[in-house]
Amino acid sequence: MLEIRPTCENCNKKLPNHSDEAMICSFECTFCNTCVEEILENVCPNCGGGFEKRPIRPLNAIHGNSIKKFPQSKTVVYKPIDIRFLQEILVQYKNIKPSKR
Numbered sequence: 620m621l622e623i624r625p626t627c628e629n630c631n632k633k634l635p636n637h638s639d640e641a642m643i644c645s646f647e648c649t650f651c652n653t654c655v656e657e658i659l660e661n662v663c664p665n666c667g668g669g670f671e672k673r674p675i676r677p678l679n680a681i682h683g684n685s686i687k688k689f690p691q692s693k694t695v696v697y698k699p700i701d702i703r704f705l706q707e708i709l710v711q712y713k714n715i716k717p718s719k720r
């Protein structure tokens with residue numbers, strides 16, 4: 620089950636469950652869509668994978684498995700990007716489609 624992390628790992632922008640801006644990689648590294656598009660170029664700095672929009676856990680879920688029963692994580696993961704390291708991995712990854720990485 621997704622933790623639904625509360626913020627962008629790079630800029631610390633709040634990303635509540637209902638945000639349309641939250642993006643995640645397969646390990647649930649979580650960034651805002653601005654950081655993903657303008658800084659990361661769709662390369663996760665932790666794993667090299669691509670990002671997809673994070674789904675929203677519903678308020679009124681079937682079988683009651685709602686955001687109230689399974690709330691968003693409160694644990695902030697804040698690790699601003701090391702630009703020099705990012706530049707190194709972008710050279711390797713950004714021109715390869717996530718499905719081929």
Ligand SMILES: [Zn+2]
Nearest residue numbers: 627630651654
């Ligand atoms: Zn961000």
Ligand SMILES: [Zn+2]
Nearest residue numbers: 644648663666
């Ligand atoms: Zn990742």
